[in-house]
Amino acid sequence: MDDLATWMSERALRHLWVAYTDYHGRLAGRDIPLARVPGVVERGTNFAKANFNFSIRDEQVSHPRFGADSGDVLAIPDSVSAVQLPFQAESAFAFATLHLEDGSVWEGCPRAALQCAVSALAEAGLAASVAFEPEFYLFASDAGLPINQTGMYTIAGLDEQMEFVRRLSAALPEMGVELEQIGKEYGQGQYEANIAPDRPVEAAEDLFLLRLAVRSIARQLGQHASFMPKFDPAMAGSGLHVHLSLQDVSNNADRTADADDASGLSATARSFMAGWLNHAEALTALGCPTPNSYKRLQPGSWAPAHICWGIGNRATLVRVPGPGKRARLEFRAGDNTTNPFLFLAGLIWAGLDGMQRGLAPGEPVTDDAGHLETEELATRHIRFLPRDAHAAFEAFEADHALKTGLGALIHTEFLHVKRAELAAYDVQVNDWERAAYFDAP
Numbered sequence: 001m002d003d004l005a006t007w008m009s010e011r012a013l014r015h016l017w018v019a020y021t022d023y024h025g026r027l028a029g030r031d032i033p034l035a036r037v038p039g040v041v042e043r044g045t046n047f048a049k050a051n052f053n054f055s056i057r058d059e060q061v062s063h064p065r066f067g068a069d070s071g072d073v074l075a076i077p078d079s080v081s082a083v084q085l086p087f088q089a090e091s092a093f094a095f096a097t098l099h100l101e102d103g104s105v106w107e108g109c110p111r112a113a114l115q116c117a118v119s120a121l122a123e124a125g126l127a128a129s130v131a132f133e134p135e136f137y138l139f140a141s142d143a144g145l146p147i148n149q150t151g152m153y154t155i156a157g158l159d160e161q162m163e164f165v166r167r168l169s170a171a172l173p174e175m176g177v178e179l180e181q182i183g184k185e186y187g188q189g190q191y192e193a194n195i196a197p198d199r200p201v202e203a204a205e206d207l208f209l210l211r212l213a214v215r216s217i218a219r220q221l222g223q224h225a226s227f228m229p230k231f232d233p234a235m236a237g238s239g240l241h242v243h244l245s246l247q248d249v250s251n252n253a254d255r256t257a258d259a260d261d262a263s264g265l266s267a268t269a270r271s272f273m274a275g276w277l278n279h280a281e282a283l284t285a286l287g288c289p290t291p292n293s294y295k296r297l298q299p300g301s302w303a304p305a306h307i308c309w310g311i312g313n314r315a316t317l318v319r320v321p322g323p324g325k326r327a328r329l330e331f332r333a334g335d336n337t338t339n340p341f342l343f344l345a346g347l348i349w350a351g352l353d354g355m356q357r358g359l360a361p362g363e364p365v366t367d368d369a370g371h372l373e374t375e376e377l378a379t380r381h382i383r384f385l386p387r388d389a390h391a392a393f394e395a396f397e398a399d400h401a402l403k404t405g406l407g408a409l410i411h412t413e414f415l416h417v418k419r420a421e422l423a424a425y426d427v428q429v430n431d432w433e434r435a436a437y438f439d440a441p
């Protein structure tokens with residue numbers, strides 16, 4: 001739209017939520033009253049740069065690069081991304097890009113980092129379509145009691161939560177988020193909402209809006225939605241599968257499929273996927289950035305634990321869902337603690353590196369790698385995904401392609417805040433330890 005304030009006035013919207021995202025994958029921002037919108041569109045609204053050096057529990061990390069004296073970034077709303085919020089009266093929402101006082105884009109901005117990766121892909125002659133499959137739990141009131149006991153794909157599970165489903169599927173298209181389907185997943189009270197493919201930046205924004213809508217609508221119904229990767233060791237984890245296909249940037253022709261290849265994939269898609277496999281450990285840091293993420297990535301759990309690919313095989317890290325027109329790549333490790341701007345940027349840079357180096361993905365895996373013995377895994381050169389966040393962060397730290405692609409600032413400060421979170425987590429003592437060790441030895 002040309003003028004955000006006029007668009008808001010015409011719809012009697014009096015609030016604009018201007019949102020940026022942080023390295024914890026959270027939406028952050030503030031409410032701007034209508035009268036102040038023209039000024040904010042022009043100059044932005046300021047936030048302390050120090051926010052990017054806060055841990056997920058809102059503690060400043062030690063030795064912050066951005067301390068109290070580090071000044072501001074300006075969040076300038078992008079009117080292209082503006083939507084009306086169906087679940088909040090009189091309110092609009094817009095994503096912002098973060099700028100410095102001199103007008104330049106701040107190199108720490110996650111949204112700008114993804115735009116940069118998309119430009120690099122275009123320089124290689126390609127565009128990407130991305131679709132996210134977020135899984136989440138609905139709890140009765142506050143977290144603790146799953147909303148129901150219904151099974152996977154059951155109509156009973158839909159029937160039970162149809163008020164939630166109705167509200168969500170009405171709200172999403174109003175925000176420009178095209179919903180493909182909502183289904184009952186196999187955890188108690190677990191659901192999955194699939195978003196239609198879009199260009200990477202838009203797909204990431206759709207996911208942020210979906211998370212916001214799911215939480216807000218659940219709360220309005222007296223429920224509680226959680227995207228936590230693993231709530232309980234006995235319950236299914238909540239993943240965030242990413243589907244990606246490649247097109248020619250000039251005419252949108254498909255560049256993913258090749259019917260003549262046994263895998264159904266083009267040479268371009270094969271080397272792009274090989275880049276994912278080659279950088280898998282570091283990508284796990286971006287897609288699975290919390291200690292809780294690694295409780296989900298267990299062998300034999302439907303979430304991947306090994307670095308391999310397969311055709312139609314849900315036990316692999318990268319699944320090629322099907323041949324022919326359905327050809328696309330599905331990266332199955334990520335979860336909703338990720339910032340999708342950064343995760344997608346990482347996936348694009350890793351894929352581009354695979355293409356530029358002409359990497360090959362090796363043979364597809366046809367069985368469940370989670371059930372293979374260690375020796376068999378070694379013979380077949382199948383590596384484990386990082387077993388914890390420490391290992392993933394080490395791999396990310398050492399990954400030059402991702403560091404160059406995302407930029408040194410994001411690379412360093414992402415690690416800074418996420419390692420601070422991990423250090424705080426590592427000194428906790430939990431119920432399992434108390435039960436096991438209280439009377440030990």
Ligand code: GLU
Nearest residue numbers: 236237238239302303314
């Ligand atoms: N919930 C599983 C995960 O954590 C995925 C189940 C599925 O294949 O949809 O990734």
Ligand code: MG
Nearest residue numbers: 133135185192
């Ligand atoms: Mg699923």
